[in-house]
Amino acid sequence: MTSSGTATVTTPTDEQILITRDFDAPRRLVYMAWTAPELVRRWWSGHRGAMTIVEIDLRVGGMWRYVMEATGGFEVAFHGHYRELVPNERIVTTEVYEAMPDGEPALDTVTFTEADGRTTVELLMQLPSKEVRDMVLASGMEVGMQEQMDLLEQIAISLQEPS
Amino acid sequence: MMAGIARTATTADAFNAVAEPRRRQLLEVLAGGERPVNDLVEMVGLAQPQVSKHLRVLREVGAVDVREDGRRRLYRLNGHALKPIHDWVKDFERTWSERFELLDGVLDELTKAEQGDEDGDE
Numbered sequence A: 001m002t003s004s005g006t007a008t009v010t011t012p013t014d015e016q017i018l019i020t021r022d023f024d025a026p027r028r029l030v031y032m033a034w035t036a037p038e039l040v041r042r043w044w045s046g047h048r049g050a051m052t053i054v055e056i057d058l059r060v061g062g063m064w065r066y067v068m069e070a071t072g073g074f075e076v077a078f079h080g081h082y083r084e085l086v087p088n089e090r091i092v093t094t095e096v097y098e099a100m101p102d103g104e105p106a107l108d109t110v111t112f113t114e115a116d117g118r119t120t121v122e123l124l125m126q127l128p129s130k131e132v133r134d135m136v137l138a139s140g141m142e143v144g145m146q147e148q149m150d151l152l153e154q155i156a157i158s159l160q161e162p163s
Numbered sequence B: 001m002m003a004g005i006a007r008t009a010t011t012a013d014a015f016n017a018v019a020e021p022r023r024r025q026l027l028e029v030l031a032g033g034e035r036p037v038n039d040l041v042e043m044v045g046l047a048q049p050q051v052s053k054h055l056r057v058l059r060e061v062g063a064v065d066v067r068e069d070g071r072r073r074l075y076r077l078n079g080h081a082l083k084p085i086h087d088w089v090k091d092f093e094r095t096w097s098e099r100f101e102l103l104d105g106v107l108d109e110l111t112k113a114e115q116g117d118e119d120g121d122e
Helices: A027-035 A037-043 A130-142 A146-160 B002-011 B021-031 B037-044 B048-060 B079-119
Strands: A008-010 A016-023 A049-056 A063-070 A075-086 A090-097 A106-115 A118-126 B064-069 B072-077
Touching: A008 B079, A016 A130, A016 B079, A027 A037, A027 A106, A027 A118, A027 B079, A037 A049, A037 B079, A049 A075, A130 B079, B021 B037, B021 B048, B021 B064, B021 B072, B037 B048, B037 B072, B048 B064
Parallel strands: none
Antiparallel strands: A008 A016, A016 A118, A049 A063, A063 A075, A075 A090, A090 A106, A106 A118, B064 B072
């Protein structure tokens, strides 16, 4: 089963953003989809562009780098270093938006919790300040490309159908 | 005078109005229903002048409305004024929802592939 629009975003403190979402799959697979480059490539850009680079060195101290070419031609790049990895359970990583490389990076903690074959993912972003946190929240607007969404949603649905 | 103008400029939007923890607390209390100032003073544990100051900021952006009831002043929440904040967070939420819808598709395929392996068919 797939669901849509069920991710929730809350702001537990002035410097945090918490994203929560349930998936109808065991956490082993959710963790795999979160950490295998060829799988990340297929979902991380959402409907807002295409991934051009997905590099993942999945070990503590290892680096990841995602580059997306957004619809409209501009590049959006992020990278970070893994601080903590508990396979299938927990990822702690820094996150740097390369357009704003100065300043303290965000620290993301992703936890995967399984119950009855379903997995809850919680992504907690710890930002250095309220200003940066607010900027991250506002960034959703810059890349909003509403007119693309219907078309791309159909493609996503077609991916979900058994071949 | 200049200071007054500057202060108004920085406080007169919903985002600044809710940036202050005490003002968020006042909004949370008012979300439960209309309240006289005295109740608010008691519930947030600040002196009346400070509560009044925060309420003034909230009134400036329309986040609360006030009416006279005899000698009491009753405050209530006006959620509509906070909609810009809701919309703003919603857009970020939409970005992640898009990603997760695609991730659903990836997971669906992984699940099917595993089941296929186990069943030895498909």
